[in-house]
Amino acid sequence: MRIALLALFCVCAALLSLSLGALHIPFADLLPALFGRGDDIHITIMQDLRAPRTVLALFIGAGLGASGAALQGYTRNPLADPGILGFSATAAFGAVLALYFGQPNLVTPAALAGAGLGAGLLLAMAGRRQGATVLILAGVGIGALATSLTGLLMNFAPNPWALSEIVYWLMGSLRNASFDAAVLCGGLTFIGLVCLFLTGPDLRTLSLGEDTAKSLGVSLGRLRLLLVVGVALCVGAGVAVAGAIGFIGLFIPHILRSFFGADPAKIIPLSAVGGAGFLVLADSLTRVLSTSGTVLYLGILSALIGAPFFIWLAFKAGRS
Amino acid sequence: MSVFIENLSAGYGKKSVLNGINTAAKPGELIGLVGPNGSGKSCLLKTIAGLIIPDTGQVKIADQSVHDYAPRARARNIAWLAQDRSAAWALSVRELVSLGRAPYRGRLGKLSADDNRAVDRALVSAHCVDLRDRRFDHLSGGEQARVLLARALAVGAPLLLADEPTASLDPYFQISIMQSLRNEAQNNKIKGTNTVIASLHDLSLAKQFCDRIWVMSKGRLVANDKADIVLSDTILAEVFKIKSQNGQITRVQM
Numbered sequence: 418m419r420i421a422l423l424a425l426f427c428v429c430a431a432l433l434s435l436s437l438g439a440l441h442i443p444f445a446d447l448l449p450a451l452f453g454r455g456d457d458i459h460i461t462i463m464q465d466l467r468a469p470r471t472v473l474a475l476f477i478g479a480g481l482g483a484s485g486a487a488l489q490g491y492t493r494n495p496l497a498d499p500g501i502l503g504f505s506a507t508a509a510f511g512a513v514l515a516l517y518f519g520q521p522n523l524v525t526p527a528a529l530a531g532a533g534l535g536a537g538l539l540l541a542m543a544g545r546r547q548g549a550t551v552l553i554l555a556g557v558g559i560g561a562l563a564t565s566l567t568g569l570l571m572n573f574a575p576n577p578w579a580l581s582e583i584v585y586w587l588m589g590s591l592r593n594a595s596f597d598a599a600v601l602c603g604g605l606t607f608i609g610l611v612c613l614f615l616t617g618p619d620l621r622t623l624s625l626g627e628d629t630a631k632s633l634g635v636s637l638g639r640l641r642l643l644l645v646v647g648v649a650l651c652v653g654a655g656v657a658v659a660g661a662i663g664f665i666g667l668f669i670p671h672i673l674r675s676f677f678g679a680d681p682a683k684i685i686p687l688s689a690v691g692g693a694g695f696l697v698l699a700d701s702l703t704r705v706l707s708t709s710g711t712v713l714y715l716g717i718l719s720a721l722i723g724a725p726f727f728i729w730l731a732f733k734a735g736r737s
Numbered sequence: 738m739s740v741f742i743e744n745l746s747a748g749y750g751k752k753s754v755l756n757g758i759n760t761a762a763k764p765g766e767l768i769g770l771v772g773p774n775g776s777g778k779s780c781l782l783k784t785i786a787g788l789i790i791p792d793t794g795q796v797k798i799a800d801q802s803v804h805d806y807a808p809r810a811r812a813r814n815i816a817w818l819a820q821d822r823s824a825a826w827a828l829s830v831r832e833l834v835s836l837g838r839a840p841y842r843g844r845l846g847k848l849s850a851d852d853n854r855a856v857d858r859a860l861v862s863a864h865c866v867d868l869r870d871r872r873f874d875h876l877s878g879g880e881q882a883r884v885l886l887a888r889a890l891a892v893g894a895p896l897l898l899a900d901e902p903t904a905s906l907d908p909y910f911q912i913s914i915m916q917s918l919r920n921e922a923q924n925n926k927i928k929g930t931n932t933v934i935a936s937l938h939d940l941s942l943a944k945q946f947c948d949r950i951w952v953m954s955k956g957r958l959v960a961n962d963k964a965d966i967v968l969s970d971t972i973l974a975e976v977f978k979i980k981s982q983n984g985q986i987t988r989v990q991m
Contacts, residue, residue: 493825618846634812
């Protein structure tokens with residue numbers, strides 16, 4: 418029943434997202450237009466503008482939610498977040514590098530290359546034999562280096578326009594969603610999600626510690642590889658298309674645990690659904706709240722919703 | 738399951754702990770592994786479990802080196818009960834005991850009917866049927882110890898290694914755990930296949946429940962025999978720095 422409600426939330430959020438836009442399309446015409454029936458303008462708007470944006474929000478939210486749940490399962494710490502392995506920062510550095518050199522068309526491949534480089538560096542540094550602590554320390558180090566290099570590029574931005582473009586990009590947005598971006602991001606995130614779902618049973622066993630998991634036949638090397646590749650694909654693809662969007666991976670698994678229990682194998686797919694619904698809803702809100710002159714950025718709004726909620730959760734946990 | 742340990746030296750990373758250990762355990766035996774803190778008991782159990790790769794020598798179970806087993810095959814043959822009693826997430830007792838079936842599960846982690854039967858049997862053997870629907874983190878230390886023992890029993894392995902299963906428990910739970918370990922070895926004596934090795938600090942528990950005692954000191958196995966013979970005044974003085982007369986402790990050496 419609770420799973421059905423979560424899925425219904427996700428579907429309603431997606432329908433809301435599809436119904437929002439500058440041109441009013443009657444609710445009954447939304448789905449026919451999506452599948453190529455009805456008014457030509459409606460079909461073009463639905464297929465080229467709204468559907469890619471909704472699909473992108475669904476995939477990015479799913480990727481971030483599942484990444485957060487998987488990382489929390491691996492580190493056995495509810496405070497772990499996709500940013501902890503440094504991929505958001507390396508992907509953002511790649512994208513900012515493209516913007517710095519005035520190549521906005523290269524932002525997506527550069528961000529993907531950044532995430533890939535981050536994952537490669539992390540695996541090379543932390544190896545397959547090390548424990549969770551080394552992996553996290555290496556990830557935090559790589560992330561800090563990438564963030565400082567991004568700062569350096571902003572510091573030496575060639576002109577104020579380039580700097581403002583970088584700043585706006587870092588705030589995160591789905592305004593420039595396109596069909597091609599949806600296919601690329603959706604495909605990569607899908608592979609990442611499969612990797613993360615496969616870690617579920619091993620992460621459940623890891624609840625009792627690395628030695629007990631090993632004694633139960635869990636291959637920690639395989640688990641780490643699946644985790645790093647899965648998170649790099651989900652986070653890299655998301656950052657590449659929409660910029661830096663934080664907090665979802667941290668608080669979505671946290672909320673879902675209070676409804677569905679703490680089993681990591683269940684929380685990863687549920688966090689994918691919850692994250693997808695949340696990001697679509699947040700993106701819809703940015704469109705409702707943006708005026709013609711001022712744009713509200715998705716990264717800002719998701720943190721503005723997520724952070725107070727997280728503080729409330731921490732406060733509640735402290736009292737109990 | 739028979740265990741043979743030949744000329745075994747091992748340690749944590751570059752730190753050498755075990756030094757030239759030779760011993761064996763027969764099917765159906767409950768072995769008590771005793772020794773002062775830092776004598777290498779946990780390291781020996783981890784090396785037998787295949788969690789530490791030996792520097793020299795080897796551990797053989799059923800005539801095959803532990804490290805030649807594929808990870809899942811090894812997991813089905815050796816159950817390891819860790820000293821650490823923490824669980825990262827608020828799992829239910831049944832969920833936690835089901836983790837013992839991990840070596841038998843498929844990629845998606847579903848439990849089969851056989852797995853469910855093994856979990857039920859383990860809950861009965863460790864006396865925690867009544868706890869099965871409760872959250873693990875809401876249990877007392879003694880109840881948690883029994884649930885973790887059930888998790889290890891759920892593996893259904895012919896060799897059970899328990900690292901200080903009675904540490905920091907009150908006498909009721911200490912005896913309850915030891916009875917379960919005794920039954921695990923005893924019951925399977927009928928089948929003639931199972932062995933239990935448990936590290937213990939309480940020498941009287943070791944004496945009461947174990948078939949044989951292995952005494953460790955400074956990474957070496959210094960005695961290996963029945964409790965009455967092994968826990969002599971000499972061993973107590975040399976290994977544990979305890980002065981005793983006819984098994985009665987008089988004072989500790991400072």
